[in-house]
Amino acid sequence: MASKNDQPTLPRAVSDQRSFQEVIADHLPRPATGRNTIVAFFIGGLICLVGQAIQNGYMALGFSKEDAANPTVATLILIASVVTALGGYDRFGQFAGAGAAVPVTGFANSIVSSAMERRTEGWILGVGAEMFRVAGPVIVFGVVAAFFVALIYAAIAAI
Amino acid sequence: MIFLWAFLVGGAICAVGQLLIDVAHLTAARVMVIFVVAGAILSGIGLYPKLIDFAGAGASVPITSFGNSLAHGAIAEVKRDGLIGAITGIFELTSAGISSAIVFGFLASLFARPRG
Numbered sequence: 001m002a003s004k005n006d007q008p009t010l011p012r013a014v015s016d017q018r019s020f021q022e023v024i025a026d027h028l029p030r031p032a033t034g035r036n037t038i039v040a041f042f043i044g045g046l047i048c049l050v051g052q053a054i055q056n057g058y059m060a061l062g063f064s065k066e067d068a069a070n071p072t073v074a075t076l077i078l079i080a081s082v083v084t085a086l087g088g089y090d091r092f093g094q095f096a097g098a099g100a101a102v103p104v105t106g107f108a109n110s111i112v113s114s115a116m117e118r119r120t121e122g123w124i125l126g127v128g129a130e131m132f133r134v135a136g137p138v139i140v141f142g143v144v145a146a147f148f149v150a151l152i153y154a155a156i157a158a159i
Numbered sequence: 160m161i162f163l164w165a166f167l168v169g170g171a172i173c174a175v176g177q178l179l180i181d182v183a184h185l186t187a188a189r190v191m192v193i194f195v196v197a198g199a200i201l202s203g204i205g206l207y208p209k210l211i212d213f214a215g216a217g218a219s220v221p222i223t224s225f226g227n228s229l230a231h232g233a234i235a236e237v238k239r240d241g242l243i244g245a246i247t248g249i250f251e252l253t254s255a256g257i258s259s260a261i262v263f264g265f266l267a268s269l270f271a272r273p274r275g
Contacts, residue, residue, distance in 0.1 A: 031181045033178070033181040033182060036177050036180075036181055037174045037177045037178055037181070038174075039177075040170075040173045040174050040176065040177035041170040041171065041173060041174040041177075042170060043173070044169050044170045044172065044173025044174070044176075044221070045165075045166040045167065045169050045170025045171075045173070045217075046166070046170075047169065047220060048165045048166060048168070048169025048170070048216045048217040048220045048221070049162060049165055049166045049169070049216075051165070051169075051216035051219070051220040052161060052162050052165040052166075052215050052216035052217070053162075054216075055215060055216050055219075069211075069216075069219045069224075070252070070254075070255035070256075071255065072216065072219070072220075073219070073220070073224075073255050073256050073259075074255045074256070074259040076220065077256065077259045077260050077263060078259065078263060081260070081263035081264065081266075081267055084267065085267040085270070085271035086271070087271075087273070087274040097177050097180065097187075098173050098174070098176035098177035098179075098180055098187065098190065099170075099173045099177065101176065101187045101190070101191065102172060102173045102176040102190070102191070102194065102221050102222055103169070103173065103220050103221055103222070104220055104221070104222060104224070104225065104256060105220075106191075106222070107191070107222055107225070107256070107260065108259075108260045108263065108264075111260040111261070111263075111264040112260070112263060112264040112267045112268075113273070114264070115264035115265060115267060115268040116264075116267050116268050116271055116272070116273045117273050118268075119268045119272075119273075127264075127265065127268045131261070131264050131265075134188055134191075135260070137188060137191075137192050138188075138191045138192055138195050138222065138225070139257070141192045141195060141196055142192075142195035142196065142198075142199060142225055142226045142229050143229060143249055145195070145196040145199035145200065145226060145229070145230070146199045146202075146226065146229035146230040146232075146233045146249050147233065147245050147246070147249065149199050149200060149202065149203035149230040149233070149234070150203075150230060150233035150234050150237050150244065150245035150248070150249075151242075151245050152203065153203055153234050153237060154237045154241070154242055154244075154245065157237075157238075
């Protein structure tokens with residue numbers, strides 16, 4: 001085992017005793033955290049902006065401010081489903097990262113794309129069973145959290 | 160003004176999600192679960208409804224809003240019917256999101272084929 005000091009004339013690649021992981025770390029692409037975060041901010045913000053425009057549209061139709069939120073979410077889900085069915089949301093998701101995944105459109109995309117991809121495995125065990133492959137955990141943990149939040153609320157209210 | 164806040168708050172929530180993916184090395188699925196649970200807790204302490212008041216769709220479009228709606232519906236029925244409301248009220252407000260995603264997902268698998 002030659003160390004750096006013993007044989008300083010050897011080429012770097014031979015004399016270097018750095019671990020394999022350290023060596024390849026120099027050559028791997030670094031996650032572009034800054035770029036990713038800025039893109040997620042702008043794309044996520046834009047989707048919310050579109051949502052606000054839709055919500056204002058429903059409010060103009062006579063929905064109250066609170067009642068307008070649900071049809072707005074349904075409309076965004078419809079748009080995301082159509083884009084997913086046409087094959088556009090995957091590329092969009094790769095570009096925008098969390099900007100595409102965190103809004104409710106990403107939730108819809110995960111359900112619609114799972115349903116489409118699993119179609120070849122049949123209606124029952126494919127589409128029916130696999131539709132919630134990604135969205136299922138969100139619903140499970142959301143419901144459990146909401147249940148305990150409501151329990152704690154009831155306990156505090158009872159005191 | 161609501162449009163500006165919708166953009167800024169919605170964008171900020173997504174940026175936090177991206178940081179969790181890149182810096183904390185979480186998968187997107189984990190981030191979504193964390194956000195839903197966070198939304199439910201923030202709803203319980205009364206903060207998320209205030210954020211929706213302030214930022215409109217900037218707070219009601221990100222997935223955190225789903226957790227808020229779950230907890231909000233449950234708490235509303237706890238107030239009205241007592242403890243059983245924690246079960247009966249959970250899907251009260253989230254029907255639009257879940258039902259439309261199921262129906263559109265089914266229709267898409269009927270009429271569209273995945274590409275690539």
